Amino acid sequence: MKTRLITCLLSCLLVTALLSGCAKEEPANENTDASASVTFEASAIDGTSVSEEIFSESKITMVNVWATYCNPCLSEMPGLGELAGAYDPADFKLIGIISDVQEDADEQTLQTASDLIQQTGADYPHLLLNLSLYTAFLTDVSAVPTTFFVNQEGEVIDTVTGAMEKSAWEEKIDELLED
Structure with missing residues (x-):
């Protein structure tokens, strides 16, 4: 009963948060002041457990x-897949949050997401939605894709709404690494 209630609550919150659908191809940059550290525990689509500790591993973590x-x-994911391996892991890490696939999703839904990840070459961790992730990242998301940049202390230091080309992401990452 508790699982059904949480699933229902997550579904309602997710539909509300993402009601506006996909963002346009051109990004609308939104800078976010550094705030309290993000905390969460979640499962990746490959079954591994992930927490906010992941942020301490790199100077900057990009959360798409x-x-x-x-x-x-889906159009920007091949470029993101290339970026995931282009930087020293001590400097940069990339993780994805699949906003429409929950941790308790059925096998067909999980397979669809896995197939898309494989087809786009997005070879980096992809987290499944749960209440902890929703609270940490999705409460202010009005469109997808939305990308957060998080520092080693777990603070969101920048936010971008919308898809960008690989070269634009490289510029953004390089700028944040210089700061």
């Missing part, structure tokens, strides 16, 4: 919130 139905999300 995407959805399986979002064409701009």
Whole structure:
């Protein structure tokens, strides 16, 4: 009963948060002041457990919130996959949050998401939605893709709404690494 209630609550919150659908291809940058540290515990699509400790591993962690139905999300994922391995892991890490696939999703839904990840070459950790992730990242998300940049202390230091080309992401990452 408790699981059904949480699933229902997450579904309602997710639908409300993502009601506006996919963002346009051109990004609308939104700078976010550094705030309290983000905390969460979640499962990746490969079954591994992930927490906010992941942020301490790199100077900057890019958190890309995407959805399986979002064409701009899927269009930018090949470039993101290339970026994931282009930097020293001590400097940069990339993780995805699949905003429309919950931890308790059925096998077909999980397979669809896995297939999209494989087809786009997005070879980096992808987290499944739960209440902890929703609270940490999705409460202010009005469109997907939305990307957060998090420092080693777990503070969100920048936010970008919308998809961007690989070269634009490289510029953004390099700028944040210089700061």
